[in-house]
Amino acid sequence: MNRVTEQESNYKHIEKMSVLEVLQGINNEDKQVAFAVEKSLPQIAKLTTAVADKMKKGGRLFYIGAGTSGRLGVVDASECPPTYGVPFDWVVGIIAGGDTAIRKAVENAEDDVAQAWKDLQEFNINEKDCLVGLAASGTTPYVVGGLNIARQHGILTGCIVCNEGGPIVAGSDFPVEVVVGPEFITGSTRMKSGTAQKLVLNMLSTAVMVQLGRVVGNKMVDMQLTNHKLVDRGTLMIADELKINYEDAAELLSKYGSVRKAVEASKS
Known part of the structure; x- marks a missing residue:
């Protein structure tokens, strides 16, 4: 060869x-x-x-x-x-x-x-x-x-x-x-x-x-929130998707634990 x-x-x-x-x-x-x-x-x-x-x-x-x-x-x-x-x-x-x-x-x-x-x-x-x-x-x-x-x-x-x-x-x-x-x-x-x-x-x-459905739009909606940078990224994703302010998005992320769950719960 x-x-x-x-x-x-x-x-x-x-x-x-x-x-x-x-x-x-x-x-x-x-x-x-x-x-x-x-x-x-x-x-x-x-x-x-x-x-x-x-x-x-x-x-x-x-x-x-x-x-x-x-x-x-x-x-x-x-x-x-x-x-x-x-x-x-x-x-x-x-x-x-x-x-x-x-x-x-x-x-x-x-x-x-x-x-x-x-x-x-x-x-x-x-x-x-x-x-x-x-x-x-x-x-x-x-x-x-x-x-x-x-x-x-x-x-x-x-x-x-x-x-x-x-x-x-x-x-x-x-x-x-x-x-x-x-x-x-x-x-x-x-x-x-x-x-x-x-x-x-x-x-x-x-x-x-x-x-496998792990990307929505162009976002990593199921990413693990393992540090402050990723929590901030997830919060910004939620704020952008739901057209809400950063503080409300952060509260949703803390409550539901993932971008996907927070967005789905808010839209249901």
């Missing part, structure tokens, strides 16, 4: 560049990422629609990945409950090597082809659920094994990779291939590839939550 993510950088003698030249080079490469994602929008739409359909019927969304890809999945999953007020087990991110690997690389964790399925068993994954594999290379054994076994059990599979083809794409019902080209630092896929995966994850989880 010809992995574009491992091809040599287009930049030579980077160590001799000035700081500004290094930054300009990285920025020039980053500019290409959104256009690469744009080319993959039809694939992203298919994956998103399939995941939303499953979740409307009570299914969950799982991400598996190693290294940067795994961390990005954990981040996306962890942000769904506070942003959209959904249960913590609706979207689950699993990284090769366990939670320790979020902060510190775990040696050889991504090379075990059987471990992902073992990790998924802790959550009793079943045919109602969806599994999305994350890997810049498209070849990570941990992800390949997890997807293949999940498919054998009738679980919907998808992936977000930065090379065309490969075993992870082959193991996915709904693959997303975002080819961003060689990295600024040869093989450093935490850069353009990681950015591309983050953009796609933002799209996937956000669009799914919209389909």
Whole structure:
């Protein structure tokens, strides 16, 4: 397999560049990422629609990945409950090597082809659920094994990779291939590839939550009110929606505990 993510950088003698030249080079490469994602929008739409359909019927969304890809999945999953007020087990991110690997690389964790399925068993994954594999290379054994076994059990599979083809794409019902080209630092896929995966994850989880009714107008009406900034944001949402003053909106939010409940109760 010809992995574009491992091809040599287009930049030579980077160590001799000035700081500004290094930054300009990285920025020039980053500019290409959104256009690469744009080319993959039809694939992203298919994956998103399939995941939303499953979740409307009570299914969950799982991400598996190693290294940067795994961390990005954990981040996306962890942000769904506070942003959209959904249960913590609706979207689950699993990284090769366990939670320790979020902060510190775990040696050889991504090379075990059987471990992902073992990790998924802790959550009793079943045919109602969806599994999305994350890997810049498209070849990570941990992800390949997890997807293949999940498919054998009738679980919907998808992936977000930065090379065309490969075993992870082959193991996915709904693959997303975002080819961003060689990295600024040869093989450093935490850069353009990681950015591309983050953009796609933002799209996937956000669009799914919209389909699940977790956005009204353009507002996060079910967000968790975990700090003063979010309480203030929620109060302003209510004031704007009901055309009332800030103090009355704050009282409603305190009484009902969420933007959605406060607005619905006031309009009923």
